[in-house]
Amino acid sequence: xxxxxxxxxxxxxxxxxxxxxxxxxxxxxxxxxxxxxxxxxxxxxxxxxxxxxxxxxxxxxxxxxxxxxxxxxxxxxxxxxxxxxxxxxxxxxxxxxxxxxxxxxxxxxxxxxxxxxxxxxxxxxxxxxxxxxxxxxxxxxxxxxxxxxxxxxxxxxxxxxxxxxxxxxxxxxxxxxxxxxx
Amino acid sequence: xxxxxxxxxxxxxxxxxxxxxxxxxxxxxxxxxxxxxxxxxxxxxxxxxxxxxxxxxxxxxxxxxxxxxxxxxxxxxxxxxxxxxxxxxxxxxxxxxxxxxxxxxxxxxxxxxxxxxxxxxxxxxxxxxxxxxxxxxxxxxxxxxxxxxxxxxxxxxxxxxxxxxxxxxxxxxxxxxxxxxxxxxxxxxxxxxxxxxxxxxxxxxxxxxxxxxxxxxxxxxxxxxxxxxxxxxxxxxxxxxxxxxxxxxxxxxxxxxxxxxxxxxxxxxxxxxxxxxxxxxxxxxxxxxxxxxxxxxxxxxxxxxxxxxxxxxxxxxxxxxxxxxxxxxxxx
Numbered sequence: 001x002x003x004x005x006x007x008x009x010x011x012x013x014x015x016x017x018x019x020x021x022x023x024x025x026x027x028x029x030x031x032x033x034x035x036x037x038x039x040x041x042x043x044x045x046x047x048x049x050x051x052x053x054x055x056x057x058x059x060x061x062x063x064x065x066x067x068x069x070x071x072x073x074x075x076x077x078x079x080x081x082x083x084x085x086x087x088x089x090x091x092x093x094x095x096x097x098x099x100x101x102x103x104x105x106x107x108x109x110x111x112x113x114x115x116x117x118x119x120x121x122x123x124x125x126x127x128x129x130x131x132x133x134x135x136x137x138x139x140x141x142x143x144x145x146x147x148x149x150x151x152x153x154x155x156x157x158x159x160x161x162x163x164x165x166x167x168x169x170x171x172x173x174x175x176x177x178x179x180x181x182x
Numbered sequence: 183x184x185x186x187x188x189x190x191x192x193x194x195x196x197x198x199x200x201x202x203x204x205x206x207x208x209x210x211x212x213x214x215x216x217x218x219x220x221x222x223x224x225x226x227x228x229x230x231x232x233x234x235x236x237x238x239x240x241x242x243x244x245x246x247x248x249x250x251x252x253x254x255x256x257x258x259x260x261x262x263x264x265x266x267x268x269x270x271x272x273x274x275x276x277x278x279x280x281x282x283x284x285x286x287x288x289x290x291x292x293x294x295x296x297x298x299x300x301x302x303x304x305x306x307x308x309x310x311x312x313x314x315x316x317x318x319x320x321x322x323x324x325x326x327x328x329x330x331x332x333x334x335x336x337x338x339x340x341x342x343x344x345x346x347x348x349x350x351x352x353x354x355x356x357x358x359x360x361x362x363x364x365x366x367x368x369x370x371x372x373x374x375x376x377x378x379x380x381x382x383x384x385x386x387x388x389x390x391x392x393x394x395x396x397x398x399x400x401x402x403x404x405x406x407x408x409x410x411x412x413x414x415x416x417x418x419x420x421x422x423x424x425x426x427x428x429x430x431x432x433x434x435x436x437x438x439x440x441x442x443x444x445x446x447x448x449x450x451x452x453x454x455x456x457x458x459x460x461x462x463x464x465x466x467x468x469x470x471x472x473x474x475x476x477x478x479x480x481x482x483x484x485x486x487x488x489x490x491x492x493x494x495x496x497x498x499x500x501x502x503x504x505x506x507x508x509x510x511x512x513x514x
Contacts, residue, residue, distance in 0.1 A: 050296045053299040053303040054299070056303035057299070057303035061307055065309045065332055066336070125295055
């Protein structure tokens with residue numbers, strides 16, 4: 001278990017550093033998928049294979065691919081110099097990283113985790129789904145959040161269609177004009 | 183045979199089974215290449231490869247020897263790490279999914295309770311390999327092929343996933359072992375009967391996901407001369423080919439497992455016990471043959487036709503059938 005954890009943590013740190021320090025934006029995106037893989041590995045170690053599968057499906061299979069897709073459509077991949085990577089925001093970035101890290105460490109140290117250990121949880125998909133949606137005993141706030149996010153995505157999809165359709169009508173009217181001219 | 187019992191214990195069992203599955207995947211790819219050429223030959227009224235060995239049956243061996251001894255050439259401006267990593271990124275997901283397919287009663291490498299989710303998640307990584315190949319080659323044709331491939335794979339993932347949901351609802355489980363067990367007792371219990379539209383959608387999406395004719399736009403020999411695999415040669419090209427053909431075998435295996443009863447015999451008295459993998463093999467081979475049959479019968483779609491079919495026909499169809507399935511489950 002410790003060896004696997006060390007491997008995954010190392011993979012994650014190296015990938016994360018690669019994302020930030022890589023001079024090529026496509027390399028950064030690919031390093032990011034490596035980091036997502038490591039997170040999925042952690043989920044497997046924590047006995048949540050369903051969450052790991054979702055991590056792979058959404059982050060590696062969709063997010064990274066769409067990012068790469070966008071990079072290739074919009075710009076020639078170019079090499080950045082190190083001076084643009086390590087710019088003046090380095091201290092602000094360090095402060096944010098240390099703040100988040102300190103906050104997480106504080107929670108990790110002060111919370112009472114009981115007898116919880118890696119690999120000891122339930123692998124039941126049904127229980128996982130209930131925890132995720134917050135149904136059953138406890139509040140149903142997560143189910144509410146799910147609905148809200150679904151509506152948000154729906155609006156975003158319709159907005160995307162509307163934005164891309166506007167060009168279509170322009171093209172159509174242009175071709176109409178040409179037909180009239182002929 | 184007592185001394186072999188240690189093979190049934192955990193790390194050894196998994197490693198042995200993993201090796202066997204990897205061996206199966208690679209050999210499947212090699213044999214499917216020959217099958218493809220033979221089927222093409224007979225459909226076009228010629229013999230196909232018939233020089234190496236009896237009736238040309240040793241052709242895969244000759245092909246592999248040729249590929250291994252060929253020089254690996256990479257373009258001078260290529261992004262070498264990405265260029266060489268791409269075939270591996272394409273092959274590993276395909277090989278990994280074979281781990282969760284039950285071949286016979288009790289013969290599954292990893293019986294995980296989210297096997298269907300695992301299949302969906304791991305196949306979605308394949309698009310990453312395609313983009314890596316297209317970008318890493320630094321060639322315009324490669325990039326075009328990769329963009330087409332990624333667009334196609336992302337689009338057809340949606341109907342692919344939606345078409346699995348009917349089976350998941352009927353079984354009430356994400357485990358492939360449970361899915362196969364629920365289809366026992368004769369061919370009328372297979373999910374292809376209750377979920378026929380979903381089977382068709384899954385089959386078409388599988389064709390698109392494996393980039394086979396009529397969905398071979400990413401390859402498009404006549405327009406972009408091979409797409410993302412133009413710049414590859416020797417064993418890197420061989421690995422891409424292996425990934426494609428093994429992916430075709432994998433999609434056949436998954437569709438057999440989900441819709442055609444997996445290893446379940448068509449009639450109960452034909453049960454072969456531990457040798458039920460014969461049924462799995464026969465059904466998978468039949469589906470693979472239909473893949474090849476389609477390849478040598480249909481022309482290639484245009485890009486807009488491809489997107490129309492995916493988004494305007496198959497996604498609504500699966501959604502409607504999901505609602506019908508849910509309503510039927512509520513009533514009966």
